[in-house]
Amino acid sequence: MEEILKIEHLVKTFGSNEVLRDIDFTVSKGDVTSIIGASGSGKSTLLRCINMLEEATGGKILYHGKNILAGEVNEDQYRTKVGMVFQSFNLFSNYSVLDNCIIGQTHVLKRSREEAEKNAMEYLSKVGMAQYIKAKPRQLSGGQKQRVAIARALAMNPEVLLFDEPTSALDPEMVGEVLDVMKALAETGMTMLVVTHEMAFARDVSNRVIYMADGMIEEEGTPEKIFTSPDSPKTKDFLSRFSAKNV
Amino acid sequence: MTIAEMNFFQRMLYILERYGSSLAKGAATTMAIAIICTLLGCVIGFAVGLIQTTEPHKKDGIVKRGILRFVKVVLTAYVEVFRGTPMMLQAAFIYYGMSQLFNINLGMWSAAIIIVSINTGAYMAETVRGGILSVDPGQREGARAIGMSHFQTMLLVILPQALRNIMPQIGNNLIINIKDTCVLSIIGTVELFFTFRSISGALYTYFEAATVTMIIYFVLTFVCSRILRFVETKMDGPSNFDLATTDTLAFTSGLTRYDANKGGTF
Ligand SMILES: Nc1ncnc2c1ncn2[C@@H]1O[C@H](COP(=O)(O)OP(=O)(O)O)[C@@H](O)[C@H]1O
Ligand SMILES: [Mg+2]
Helix, strand or coil, rough: CCCCEEEEEEEECCCCCCCEEEEEEEEECCCCEEEHHHHCCHHHHHHHCCCCCCCCCCEEEEEEEEEEHCCCCHHHHHHHHEEEECCCCCCCCCCCCHHHHHHHHHHHCCCHHHHHHHHHHHHHCCCCCCCHCCHHHHHHHHHHHHHHHHHHHHHCCCCCEEEECCCCCHHHHHHHHHHHHHHHHHHHHCCCEEEEEHHHHHHCCEEEEEECCEEEEEEEEEEEHHCCCCCCHHHHHHHHHHHHHCC | HHHCCCCCHHHHHHHHHHHHHHHHHHHHHHHHHHHHHHHHHHHHHHHHHHHHCCCCCCCHHHHHHHHHHHHHHHHHHHHHHCCCHHHHHHHHHHHHHHHHCCCCCHHHHHHHHHHHHHHHHHHHHHHHHHHCCCCCCHHHHHHHCCCCCCCHHHHHHHHHHHHHHHHHHHHHHHHHHHHHHHHHHHHHHCCCCCCHHHHHHCCCCCHHHHHHHHHHHHHHHHHHHHHHHHHHHHHHHHCCCCHHHHHHHHHCCCCCCCCCCCCCCC
């Protein structure tokens, strides 16, 4: 499959704290990759480096072969292609649901208001939020906010969508509605890179799982492999502690 | 009946009859200066506050960083000096300084507007800086993540929210300006307080003139604060929203509808 992102020897330090050490992996078209790992292992930092919200300290991030860290791609153009869904939603509180999904299209992609609105409505109906176009973010529940945030990201028609623990800030009864949307999205062939603690999602929806520990990729493989017969004792240990705690 | 024979209320009525139009003119001048200068002060405050909250880009060279640093120092000095000295002295300093040092005779209006705007700008700069910093950093990240430039992020997302956050302080500044324009009487601006002094000087009815003038000031500030409160609620939009009806959604009818039991449908 066509390679979209190729991460090579990625390093990120905060002061003397080495948060990412020599990360290597590839994201190909249609991949649904789950990144799992203990809190503090560097998962968010990895996504933020890929989205350039943090500046990597070393290594390469190749987008269709061009190194974004060397400025070979326009940063803002690149971000329209690599969308991000945050744990804390980050919907624009000064705009309605509809305008949240339009503003990037009209101002960044320079689409006409009409075209942008049509596109926004399409994705808002797909996440089940079309009825709420007039609402402000503060008037929505967490699950609804996250569904709008997904529609906002999709409305930019990105090539890859990064999710950073999209359900971790939600009340338990709302986790399902967001996971369902993500599952439906994965089934359309969308390329997704998902940091999650939802092991059922990682196991059943993604086609690849990356386990991170201490800023490194400890193990990577198919969900069957990682969840049933992991090579690394660390992976095994993490998963056993996880299932003891959460299931 | 002479003034000496009148009682308190008769004197107040007499002042209104005889000096009503001067008082109205003085009040209009006060309001004009206060409103214009609050607006200009906001413009200055936003410009300064924006620069103060600008971080140099990682890729900026030493020259660009140096310039930004220098500008920030100058602006900080401006803010501290104008917040730290009385406006009455600033008025005298600028008005008489201009004529003595540069032989420029500022007219009453330009002097008044320059002084109050610059003074308001110094206060607003700090307010705006706080307003920008109070916007959740996630808002910036959300905007950057869909490809907005720094400029678009500020203009479309951060500043509108900062403006809403600082509306109460802007209102406060307007109220303060309505009252504080009275210090302009030192450079001869014929505003409401100046009118009060002329009346009381001519009639020797200090108590009654002060009462009448205070009532006028109070009405002005009270009406302004009510109007601003109204604007704030307008900015917040309705507290309820209507669910879109099937009519407005008609053009999406080709798509599968959301099924609450099934989640998204793509
Ligand atoms: N802006 C920052 N400054 C300093 N340290 C940070 C910053 N962001 C994250 N870290 C550190 O990096 C490590 C990894 O954090 P993070 O990527 O958020 O982990 P995860 O998402 O896997 O929980 C943590 O030790 C955290 O304290
Ligand atoms: Mg995290």
